[in-house]
Amino acid sequence: QFMTETAQMADIVLPATQFLEHDDLYKGGGQQHLLLGPKVVEGPEGPKENLYVLNELAHRLGAPDHPGFKMTAREHIDWMLQQSGYGTLEELETTRWIDLQPDFETSHFLNGFGHEDGKFHFRPDWGRSAAPNKPASGQAMGPWTTMPELPDQWDAIEAADDRHPFRLVTAPARSFLNSSFNETESGRKKEKRPEVWLLPDEAALYGVSDGDLVKMGNDRGVITLHARFYEHLTPGTVISEGIWPNDAFVDGKGINTLVGADPVAPYGGAAFHDTAVWIRKA
Template sequence: QAAPNRPPKSMGLFGPVASLPEFPDHVDLIEVADAAHPFRLTTSPARNFLNSTFSETPVSKAKEGRPELLLHPDDAAAYRLANGDRVEIGNARGEVVLHARLFDGIRRGVVIAEGIWPNSAHERGEGINVLTGADAPAPYGGAAFHDNKVWLRAAK
């Protein structure tokens, strides 16, 4: 039986609810970067189109240019990447090629792919959603599209 003001001990697919602290400040129930996947990927909205909405209109495409990966200049230097270089990112789900855009307004270890471009805008015909999971994350479900660990390298 759950204590007052506490969720039930088992939520099935909703994650390890029983092991959460009573008043969690932060709990790592997401994909955490590791040695094989040292970067956290976020798929944030682009300025000129919201997710996939308007991503195929000529004006929005012209303003955004192409699918790019924002990364901190120090991270880019560590991988010998320059602004505009082709960069491949991936994880156990797949791999995607984007173009690097150096931006010192993000934390080291974080990469950002703005906008949900159509698959046809990517050189291999597969978009950024190849790298994101469809599983409902703990606790209580939701969306995991900002909680993905990835590796990166200069594209061949």
């Protein structure tokens, strides 16, 4: 949808429709509803919906024949609803959503939990326990063998030390859910620039004033951005809200310069908020 830095790395870019430009189904976040996202406007010339691209690839690559490769998005939705016992697309267009919240006993675990013995496990065997995102190899990832046997604080990635006295949090800004959002003029205007939030008392130890340019780094690299004083931080913690592209930073190097790529236990992923850094006035 936008020529983000990720898209710019591609040899071939297939522009996609946005969510108001195609029919789709959505699962609720934090609630149990299946929602219809109907197409309400025509997209500009060029962009195609993902389903069209998949169907065309199947035809051109000689994939085995499958009814789905000939379906439109609306036909797919209708087929999925009927196969799942949720009625038809026509019915969903009338009701607009389907409440899939489990019954009271199930949602409150009165009949037990999802293990063979039905019990809640305070001490799971991470090497054997199943997870939706478990790798195809069936093996746990990251330093899972050193995980605490019972729930506890676990400094598995990077703790602050004398060289790196701050823990860095890289949460998205309100205007930037993902990198597509930082392509919007209104979002960039509201968020203004990449900054690192500091406690005034801690900033004073390094001669940093509110609004100063600072260097922030660790063994992975160094970036340059502006300091912003914020009174409500946990001591020893700094925040740099994202997600800004590299070219928004003074020296063209973004926040990912500092963030590691080691898989976290037990099933992988990225430890965005386990990064130790130092800060000094630029």
